[in-house]
Amino acid sequence: MFNHLSIAQEALSNYAITCKSVDFIAQSGNTIYKVTDQDNNSYSLRLHLSKGDTLESFWSKPEVIRSEMVWLQALALETDVTVPAPFKNIRGEFITNVDDINCTLLRWVEGEQKPFIPTVEDAAAIGEMTGKLHRQASNWSIPGVFERPSFDSSRILQSLDKLGERSDAGMLNADDTALLQQAGQRVITMMNAMERTPGNWGMIHADLIPNNLVFLGKEVRPIDFGACGFGYYLVDLGWTFSYIHPAFREQLLQSYAEYYPLPDNYVELLEDFFIAAQLETMNFWLGLPDWQEWLPDHIGKLAGREVSAYMNGQSFLFSGKPYWE
Secondary structure, three states: OOOHHHHHHHHOOOOOOOOEEEEEEEEOEEEEEEEOOOOOEEEEEEEEOOOOOOOOHHOOHHHHHHHHHHHHHHHHHOOOOOOOHHHHHHHHOOEEEOEEEEEEEEEEEOOOOOOOOHHHHHHHHHHHHHHHHHHHHHHHOOOOOOOOOOOOOHHHHHHHHHHHEEEEEEOOOOHHHHHHHHHHHHHHHHHHHOOOOOOOOEEOOOOOHHHHHEEOEEEEOOOOOOEEEEEEEHHHHHHHHHHHHHHHHHHHHHHHHOOOOOOHHHHHHHHHHHHHHHHHHHHHHHHOOOOHHHHHHHHHHHHHHHHHHOOOOOOOOOOOOOOHH
């Protein structure tokens, strides 16, 4: 950690700020420090250095990181959503490289984090914010040099392969894994058949979960755009619904639709994308060092509830007991 702090301090010397304090916050996909300057302005310094094998090497490529900064800057300029807007260093660049580690500096977004979404009002605020993000993305012209991943069916297939390998090794329940793989094939068929249009496909946050949302008054603010990329807009909603109680989801969608339209068959599609989001993120979860301590139980509940309903043709979006309870 001390080596990381020295890298953080050297990186900060490349920005036009006078630091008062540098505090370690967390390390997962990136190593995060909170920086406070002499005027009490706060920043988030990211060292693009993950914990263990949490992230694929792709995410640390300079052009991939730079593209995230470009979209964040556009969101800060073109919407009223409070986002972690990026700062350029004294050379006018978004990325500062120290000892072969890429570093970025962003605005620190103030607010309260909540372990789950406790009220229908909070769910409505999330719907409004997400609708504004998608409205901007649908009207945004992608720059000529821009590299972010696509959340398409290929990533689902990668997850299914990893799940199968862990199941064959006796690390996951074989019946649960088989059910997830059947659901995954159904999702892949749906995604491959779905036409991509400017109205349904573009830049998405791809990780709108409670850890990446902060609340200030009635406003919800998205943070950590490190997973952002191209995808169907409904992927964002499908993933968010993994953490929104079924009783709150209708209100979230009503608020969302005030800023961005939903397709006619949105309930059916959102159930598809709920399953798709759960499967896609297995790529990340299976790379965490402690996954064996909690993921098998998570998969068991998911398989027994939402995935079972999905494969039996039963709607689950607005009813039933969510897998986390």
